Amino acid sequence: MLERDQPLAIYMEGNAIGFPAKMGHGVIRYSPNPIACVIDSTRAGQEMRTLASLPRAVPIVSSVGEARALGAEVLVLGTAPGGGLVPPEWYPAIDEAVAVGMSVLNGLHDRLAPRYPNLAPGQWIWDVRVEPPGLQPAEGRARFLTNRRLLMIGTDMAVGKMTSGLEIHRVARQRGIKAEFVATGQIGITVTGRGIPLDAIRLDFAGGAVEAEVLRYADAELVVIEGQGSLIHPASSANLPLLRGAFPTHLVLCHRAGQKSLRRSEELIIPPLREVIQLYELVGEACGVFPRPKTVAVALNTFETTATEADEACRAIEGELGIPCVDPVRHGADRLVDAVMA
């Protein structure tokens, strides 16, 4: 499947920036692969580092043909359309990519593989968001592990749970800590090369899928589990299988600086962070049936603020909660790792 030296072209037609671009930006930020280009004909000639404040310079081109000419071997579908299915207007580009010999990485709910039964040797279609075979219901076995298991939790969707988790994992490794990362979404799977597409797994097996990944890393000192959604979000059901599958010992709360309500609806006001933390911990311990996970830090997404505002926001939260608060992208994840390993 995906090899680490294969250059990627990220298909983001019409959406190189903005909310649906999360997948593409995550891949640019974290994939170890070379990235040949982004495809977005509405922004051809521009460049992603300046356009979206990303850490890599990636040119934007207008077509699959240009991407291929730049050496791209894999087409990554890099935006999330409403409904989570491949829009019909994408198919000409995908068809063209397959026709010229490119592989395709698809993180949407559709299965593209059946559409392309005749592939060249080495060419593949990876439908990341399909339930893997052989899953079992959870059995609660992760609670008997003796290592540290950190679940990234959030006040909303798309507040930085994957990013913060990857930064913690990276810094922990740099320090020589035996740390592993359990990806639970299509972006995390794409950039780490393995994991479970939690939202595409049948409910009966969702906790068991998390449990199997966590047990796989029983020897690690620290297992960082990518969080999904939020306990206070009406569309999100992921935190129960995450809490019961992983039985985290530690939690880090992810939040966007200054965000007052859920992105979904202004009427859904985000409660005080202390209450959100308490809710996660109460669900985790389930009236004392299980050990209570401990929230040890806040990872604050300050992307939309100035450096001064970011520092002030972190200090305010530290004063409110009495635990460290940093933006791991802006400030580094050292204090988060300190808090988890303390």
Add this chain to the structure above:
Amino acid sequence: MLERDQPLAIYMEGNAIGFPAKMGHGVIRYSPNPIACVIDSTRAGQEMRTLASLPRAVPIVSSVGEARALGAEVLVLGTAPGGGLVPPEWYPAIDEAVAVGMSVLNGLHDRLAPRYPNLAPGQWIWDVRVEPPGLQPAEGRARFLTNRRLLMIGTDMAVGKMTSGLEIHRVARQRGIKAEFVATGQIGITVTGRGIPLDAIRLDFAGGAVEAEVLRYADAELVVIEGQGSLIHPASSANLPLLRGAFPTHLVLCHRAGQKSLRRSEELIIPPLREVIQLYELVGEACGVFPRPKTVAVALNTFETTATEADEACRAIEGELGIPCVDPVRHGADRLVDAVMA
């Protein structure tokens, strides 16, 4: 598909009684269909009413041939093997049933339909536990409804959530209340003829599946939602999509009289009922983001106790919690309906 006058044969080989028999017993207790027989060669010649204290007299036979001779038109797979898949040793009986023209109702996770592509007119294979097409993620729309929505919650799996919910639904209807029942498991779907196999639905769509069923009954005065699993059970992830999909206004806690720990593991002690109730309500309201559901009664499963013990157990819980507690099978569901409609 299943019509209400089709006689059923319930396949329970080796398990006409005992824990795996839940599906078969539920169908015998609640299906409006005639039931020709149970198939269990280890108990052939016995009879289910006396054997399992069920409300209907159902003979036990040893083979599909005998079932067919008794007029059975549909083979219902009536036990739940470990792992939830059809054991290989069942296939000869299923093959025989299909060969003699019977339809098959399968509530296990496998799909049997592809195995039997050539069916006679009117013959069908209904794989109940397969995600229905066209689902969407939840949008939190049920919270805007103005009717009563009752979610059955529990201290464990298999403590009587479906049974109690069906009894409440039946009594409410008898009183002329416009009540609907949302089945969320294979037994409920089998006996009501529709519903959603929640545990077979992808996580991203689980809440949305509940929401769609609840919105479908927006005109009902009372919607009873069949609960699944338990918030305090390590293998259960169902209560988050149930709470977020249905946004219940009312809860009824189901519990088995005298049960001290989860059936799964003696080490998992069931907390005081007051704490379990509080946990469900806290998750439901999510720090005040959503309206708090109110637990108005306890449905106590007293199947394993004497009448005197049952009455004492109910009185003890009423004294402890200050809300009505009855066994709806033993005492009737009137006081539960009173509590929900108050």
